[in-house]
Amino acid sequence: MRATNVSFRYRRGDPWVLSDASLDLAPGAVAEITGPNGTGKSTLLRLLAGLLRPVRGRIDERPAVIGYAPERFPADQPFTVAGYLRHMAAVRRVAVPEELTARLGMDHLLGQRLPDLSKGSAHKVGLAQALAGEPGLLILDEPFAGLDVTARAELAVIVAEVAARGGIVVASDHQGDLRTVPGVTRYEVRDGKTTRVARVVEDDPPTTLTIKLPKSKAEALAARLRAEGHEVS
Amino acid sequence: MIPLVTFRLSGYVRSHRIFQPLVGLLAVLSIIYATGVPAGGELPSYSDSAGILMLVFAWGARGLLDNEPDEQRLIAITAVGRRRELAAGLLAALLLTGALALVALVFPLIVGFAATPGAADLGYGAGLHLLAVLAGTALGALTSRPVLASPAASAAVLVGGYMAILLLSSASPWASVPVLDWMNAAHHHELPDRAAVIAASAVAWSVAGLAGYAAVRRVRG
Numbered sequence: 001m002r003a004t005n006v007s008f009r010y011r012r013g014d015p016w017v018l019s020d021a022s023l024d025l026a027p028g029a030v031a032e033i034t035g036p037n038g039t040g041k042s043t044l045l046r047l048l049a050g051l052l053r054p055v056r057g058r059i060d061e062r063p064a065v066i067g068y069a070p071e072r073f074p075a076d077q078p079f080t081v082a083g084y085l086r087h088m089a090a091v092r093r094v095a096v097p098e099e100l101t102a103r104l105g106m107d108h109l110l111g112q113r114l115p116d117l118s119k120g121s122a123h124k125v126g127l128a129q130a131l132a133g134e135p136g137l138l139i140l141d142e143p144f145a146g147l148d149v150t151a152r153a154e155l156a157v158i159v160a161e162v163a164a165r166g167g168i169v170v171a172s173d174h175q176g177d178l179r180t181v182p183g184v185t186r187y188e189v190r191d192g193k194t195t196r197v198a199r200v201v202e203d204d205p206p207t208t209l210t211i212k213l214p215k216s217k218a219e220a221l222a223a224r225l226r227a228e229g230h231e232v233s
Numbered sequence: 234m235i236p237l238v239t240f241r242l243s244g245y246v247r248s249h250r251i252f253q254p255l256v257g258l259l260a261v262l263s264i265i266y267a268t269g270v271p272a273g274g275e276l277p278s279y280s281d282s283a284g285i286l287m288l289v290f291a292w293g294a295r296g297l298l299d300n301e302p303d304e305q306r307l308i309a310i311t312a313v314g315r316r317r318e319l320a321a322g323l324l325a326a327l328l329l330t331g332a333l334a335l336v337a338l339v340f341p342l343i344v345g346f347a348a349t350p351g352a353a354d355l356g357y358g359a360g361l362h363l364l365a366v367l368a369g370t371a372l373g374a375l376t377s378r379p380v381l382a383s384p385a386a387s388a389a390v391l392v393g394g395y396m397a398i399l400l401l402s403s404a405s406p407w408a409s410v411p412v413l414d415w416m417n418a419a420h421h422h423e424l425p426d427r428a429a430v431i432a433a434s435a436v437a438w439s440v441a442g443l444a445g446y447a448a449v450r451r452v453r454g
């Protein structure tokens with residue numbers, strides 16, 4: 001997928017939110033969008049998702065199946081979590097994401113009504129609907145905000161899995177949790193431009209860690225660590 | 234697209250906002266049919282019902298289209314595409330207003346009419362309600378949140394637009410949706426002769442309204 005010289009403003013006469021912004025995202029790319037508040041990160045994500053049309057420039061080769069998780073999940077809807085996910089799975093013509101709800105630690109929420117959820121729990125519902133159906137393009141607006149530690153770690157693993165099967169992931173991330181995903185490319189949005197930020201190579205030599213844990217959990221932990229880019233033997 | 238239509242209708246019913254047009258519908262039907270309709274007055278009553286209920290249909294359509302939060306609409310667009318999301322919303326609104334119209338057609342058969350109308354009158358009555366469904370849905374869509382973000386402006390344009398339609402339709406059947414024209418024709422037993430013009434004008438205005446809504450959504454999402 002390629003965004004070429006994309007410029008956008010919400011109304012004629014308004015200042016440009018983005019000006020000649022370009023991104024080149026190959027299959028399997030994970031892009032972290034950073035930048036100060038109000039610089040147009042969410043606008044860039046909506047343009048990439050096809051929710052806004054560029055005033056100038058073009059976005060080509062957008063994958064057909066798109067998953068989109070907004071910064072604030074719209075919890076003011078008269079459904080239970082299970083009912084909502086069932087409806088959205090039917091809309092996307094995919095299976096209900098039961099494995100995802102377990103991995104994100106939200107199985108106990110399934111019977112709750114959406115308006116009764118906490119901010120973090122509602123955010124998980126937004127992520128689950130976006131991740132259902134193996135999206136070719138996954139757009140996540142501040143996906144780690146409000147999540148508990150376990151869910152944050154699991155989401156990073158899920159993102160790595162989406163990328164590993166060729167999906168493109170673009171996420172704004174103030175927390176920096178996405179940097180645990182191998183191969184992530186960081187872009188900064190500032191003054192309407194997107195700038196690829198060189199990865200900071202830290203003086204961080206590898207070390208060996210020995211972990212004692214129940215045998216039944218060893219395989220799952222090993223898989224998770226491998227997905228995060230660690231060497232496991 | 235059908236699952237999205239089901240989702241929209243389900244959300245609307247579960248939110249209990251369906252009671253708003255239902256109350257309006259029952260109020261209008263109660264007023265029209267409270268004293269009973271003597272034999273021969275069925276078609277004029279149906280024409281009045283269709284003309285007045287167009288405002289209720291518009292209100293219902295706007296309520297359904299505005300029921301889901303804006304962010305949910307964005308999620309739906311990414312899930313099914315912009316055109317299908319637009320079509321699903323309009324189809325859900327048409328199904329809602331169609332169901333309301335069906336109640337309006339059946340209600341007087343049970344409590345209002347002294348005699349059961351003939352097949353022709355029933356057909357014309359159904360046709361006029363169908364025109365009201367189309368025009369009401371178009372008016373509701375044109376006053377929904379993506380077009381008019383302010384609730385106050387939306388309500389004012391919805392009621393004002395309906396009043397304007399009534400006033401303009403007294404001038405010519407082509408000046409607007411010909412509501413007064415179809416009432417006038419039904420009361421003077423001229424509906425069979427003028428039905429084609431009335432239907433053509435109402436459908437043309439409704440299609441223009443829905444096309445305008447689609448054009449605005451294409452720009453604003």
